[in-house]
Structures are given as structure tokens and as C-alpha cells.
Amino acid sequence: MIASPVVVPPPAALAAAPARLVLPASQRGLIRVANTGGAPLEVRVTRAGLTLGREGRPAIAAKAAPAGWLLVSRTRFRIRAHRAVRLVVRAGPLRSARPGDHSTLLLLSAQRPSRGGGVRVALRVGVVVVLRARGRIEQQLSLGSAHVRRRGNRAVLRIGIVNRGNLDEWIGGSRVQLTLRRAGHVLARPAIVPRRLLARSSGVLLAAVRLRGRGPYRLEARLLRPRPRNPAVRRVYRIVL
Secondary structure (H helix, E strand, O other): OOOOOOOOOOOOOEEEEOOEEEEEOOOEEEEEEEEOOOOOEEEEEEEEEEEEOOOOOEEEEOOOOOHHHEEEOOOEEEEOOOEEEEEEEEEOOOOOOOOEEEEEEEEEEEEEOOOOOOOOEEEEEEEEEEEEEOOOOOOOEEEEEEEEEEEOOEEEEEEEEEEOOOOOEEEOOOOEEEEEEEOOEEEEOOOEOOEEEOOOEEEEEEEEEEOOOOOEEEEEEEEOOOOOOOOOEEEEEEEEO
16 A cells, blocks of 8 residues: 555644735735645734835834725635635726825734633734836836955845836846956956846845955946836946955
8 A cells, every 4th residue: 555645734824815906096916825734713904114124124114105005806715725805906097196106005914813721823914015106107226335244254235226207116137237346367257146226225135256356346236127129237346445
């Protein structure tokens, strides 16, 4: 007899899709909330602000967007095991908002009802909702100063970046090109860690490179515009590794 493994579903599991939703003013969208666990869940929906740390790590901000900016079809509901529900979310007119993107969080807090004094299980999932107000769209990214942090035989490059535009920007390897030179020779083309940069905010780009001796180096950074016809932003740094 061949024994086959039995997959046991977790007692409590919550998922939401999509993880990020862009809603123009007065438009609506759907969020699918699924209970993939083996017990029913009581879910409560709340709003919160969103912030990204200097390196792009998301966190809950103290202040949420005004109540009229984001409307949800239901704020409390129960999901049975292995079932899903759909939330209808709608952006308000956003008449008082500045043109462009305003990122906020929709928090889904779930609890498994306790029985007979058992342990209460609590879960929380966040969905980023980008509210896009009407008006002139501006995209303006610029590069700041560069710093180096040594970690053994590797160096971590930290390059400042500022988003003065009014759209959230995704910054991946196709947007930023780095070239490290020494004595005129190309030694490396480090790849940045992809990240998102919120509208009207600043942060840092991270890239790691293996060290090849100590001394002065020349780092060239090229920030490509979202439209190919626009010129790239180019900045050259002199660093010491």
C-alpha cells in the first residue's frame, strides 16, 4: 500500500485580489476576498493611510483619506470556509483633491469565531487603492545624492530619488541603469531593487555590487523617462569603495 500525503487546510487564511487597485474619480472596482481556511471568518473593513519608507517598505500611516474619497459596499461580513465574497469599492468625485494619485489602504481584519473559550485567531490583509483625481498629469523624477555602505566584500549603493510628479511611479531595472567604472573601464552594471515611489514623495534606490579593490570609482546613473522620446536624466557620482 502506498501512503499519500493528506493536505489539511489551515484553520484560518484570508486573501484579497487584486493587491493594488487604481480608481479614477467616480469610478468603481471589485475586490475579491477569499477564505481559504477551514473555518468561517468574521471580516471588518476599515480605511487607513499608506506610506512607504525610504527604501520602499509599506506601512500604515496615521491619517487616512477623507471618508468621502473611498466608498465600500459593506464594512462587515462573514465568509464561510472555502468561499469568497466581492467587495464593490468606488472613488468619490475627489473635487477637493489635488490632480493625480492619492494612495490609501483598505484594511480587511478577520477573526475566527471562538468556541468554548478557545483561542481567538485574528488576521489582517491590506489592499492598496490608488484614487486618481482629475486634472493635469505630471511625471517628474530626479536623482539625488549617492552613498555607499560596505558589507564584507560587497557594497550597497544608496541613490536618492525624488518624485515631484503627481503619479505613483514603479521604478524597476528598465527605468534605471547603473554603470560602475574605474580608470575608464566598466567593472559592473548593478541592478537596482525594484520599488514603488508614491506621488509627491522621496526615497532611495538600492543596488548591491561586489567589491574589486579599494579606491575611487565613477558611478553613472541614467533614469529613463516613461516616454522614449523624452531625454533621460543622467548623473555621475564619484564614490570611494
